[in-house]
Amino acid sequence: MAVLTQLMETVGRRTMAGLGEIGYAATLLAQSLFWLVMGPGRRQPVRLKAVVAQGMEIGVAAIPIVTVLSITVGAMLAIQGIHTLRIFGAESRVVFGVALSVVREFAPLITGIVVAGRSGSALAARLGTMRINQEIDALHVMGINPVRFLVAPALFAMLIMLPLLTFLSDVVALLGGGIYVSIDLGMSLAAYADQVIEALTLDDLLHGLGKSAIFSVLIALVGVVNGSLVTGGAEGVGRMTTRSVVHSISAIVITDMIFAFMLSR
Amino acid sequence: MNNAAPASRKPMVEIENLVTHYGDRPILKGINLTIYEGEIMVIMGGSGSGKSTLLNHLLGLLRPTSGTVRILGADINAISDIELTKLRTRMGVAFQGGALFSSMSVGENIMLPLREHTDLDESTMAIMARLKMEVVSLAGFESLMPSELSGGMIKRAALARAIVMDPKLLFCDEPSAGLDPVVSSAIDELILLLRDAMGMSIVVVTHELESAFRIADRICVLDKGDILMVDTVAGVRASANERIQNLLNRRTEEATLDPDDYLRRLTKGI
Incomplete structure (x- = not known):
């Protein structure tokens, strides 16, 4: 009985803590939007320079790894697709499958996971370190709102860069798939491109890009919330950075599943 | 510098009945303190005396359980965000680790x-x-x-x-902690210079006795969340209060042992 009570207590406490974190994330999002809109009027704008700096780190610096992974995933989908469709003698239909799965699923997912691993964790580590070094307190006492100064630029940079990276991933993964298809099936790249364009609608593209915009908000907020909750020095920073990656990837995959369920049936 | 509590001068910081808790544990138990224009007030106390918590209240980083903190005439916990931002541009803070x-x-x-x-x-x-x-x-x-x-x-x-x-008002958290004596002394000189050359009112939180005696106009001695005394350097040195003398002579206080309480602590939750 005592064990059961303790278990229920633990579950209850963790649920409350989790709900508290979700509430905190929602507050951060609302405050970031507030500063974006009201900041200039209060002579405390969200600095474009900070957004650009974050954008370079989140987006431009991630181009090589997104490119490598996307071309690999595109080729992998083509390999698996041809292997499976060969059973039915329908290899030529592989382009349809590659195009749809890349644009609707794999590009946003792979890009989201890469950015969560690179930038979401970096955001958590940066804020956590700033917190334990009293840099956040220093911002407060200087009359500089930390949400405006640190969170909003990261959030908006993420919101701009993740869909752009996802679009890059779309193009590169389709190219990767195309290269394999042209080698294996002897189809020209031009014919492949024609089939891709025929297979895809604007709706498919927007479906993927829309998801990536939602992923970007999730990654930024999870990173910021975990960074803000750091306690206990360098070890605490490491713990919350790891937690940030695990949480943001989980959030991305679960949100992706919900999206697939709601919009693809 | 006039070392007596200068009633005729303008108050820069007014703390009234400040009480604060971490959970159920009381940290500050009703602090009353006024810091005047142009003086260096050193808030001194050992570990766990509540001096860092008091500083956080002065900076508006913590909200008290009860009581008020007025900085430059404004109640730091009652003013709007915009007013608070303006107020903060009139105060400066040097954190312990620099931040x-x-x-x-x-x-x-x-x-x-x-x-x-x-x-x-x-x-x-x-x-x-x-x-x-x-x-x-x-x-x-x-x-x-x-x-x-x-x-x-x-x-x-x-x-x-x-x-x-x-700023009109400067807060320094442990300005000489972790520094060698020469560098520490130079920082103290700098604080004195800021008061004399720029007319700042300065609140220094420290546990370093030598530094406190060198720079203070008045010293506020905190112990276990209470103010033991607020006086000039000479007044603090001359105090007959046993706890202050223990602090000045770096003696640890012998804890009075209650056998029942001791037993309860050892067996709690087992």
Whole structure:
């Protein structure tokens, strides 16, 4: 009985803590939007320079790894697709499958996971370190709102860069798939491109890009919330950075599943 | 400097019946303290005395359970966000570890309050930052990153950032902690200079006795969340209070042992 009570207590406490974190994330999002809109009027704008700096780190610096992974995933989908469709003698239909799965699923997912691993964790580590070094307190006492100064630029940079990276991933993964298809099936790249364009609608593209915009908000907020909750020095920073990656990837995959369920049936 | 509690001078900080708790544990048990214009008030106490908590209340980083904290006449827990931001531009804070932003150079750190709160052009801000760097003897180091500075230089840079807006009120958290005696003494001199040359009122939180005696106009001795006494350096030195003498002579207090309480602590939850 005592064990059961303790278990229920633990579950209850963790649920409350989790709900508290979700509430905190929602507050951060609302405050970031507030500063974006009201900041200039209060002579405390969200600095474009900070957004650009974050954008370079989140987006431009991630181009090589997104490119490598996307071309690999595109080729992998083509390999698996041809292997499976060969059973039915329908290899030529592989382009349809590659195009749809890349644009609707794999590009946003792979890009989201890469950015969560690179930038979401970096955001958590940066804020956590700033917190334990009293840099956040220093911002407060200087009359500089930390949400405006640190969170909003990261959030908006993420919101701009993740869909752009996802679009890059779309193009590169389709190219990767195309290269394999042209080698294996002897189809020209031009014919492949024609089939891709025929297979895809604007709706498919927007479906993927829309998801990536939602992923970007999730990654930024999870990173910021975990960074803000750091306690206990360098070890605490490491713990919350790891937690940030695990949480943001989980959030991305679960949100992706919900999206697939709601919009693809 | 007039060392007596100067009733005729303007109060810069007024603390009334400040009570605060962490959970159920009382940290500050009804603090009353007034700090006047142009004085250096040293808040002194051992570990766990509540001095860091008191500082956090003075900076508006914590909300009290009850009581009021008025900074430059404004109740820091009752004013609007916009008023609080304005108030904070009139006060400077040098944190214990410096709290310099590691991603910015020393010069950018010092210029940050100007950049965020003024419309000055870049070159004017750079000149103003350099002026303050001259004051703290850090001229020429503006392009270094905080990680390239020594402990004493970090404290100086933090002071330069704290005074860049020419605040009326300056807070220093453990300004000489972790520094060798020579550097520590130089920081003390700097604090005295800021009061004398710039007319600032300065609140210093420290556990370093020597430093406190060197710079204080008045000392507030905190112990276990209570103010033991507020007096001049001579007054504190002459105090007959046993706890103050223990603090001054670095003696630990012998805890009075209640056998029942001791047994309860050992067996709690087992």
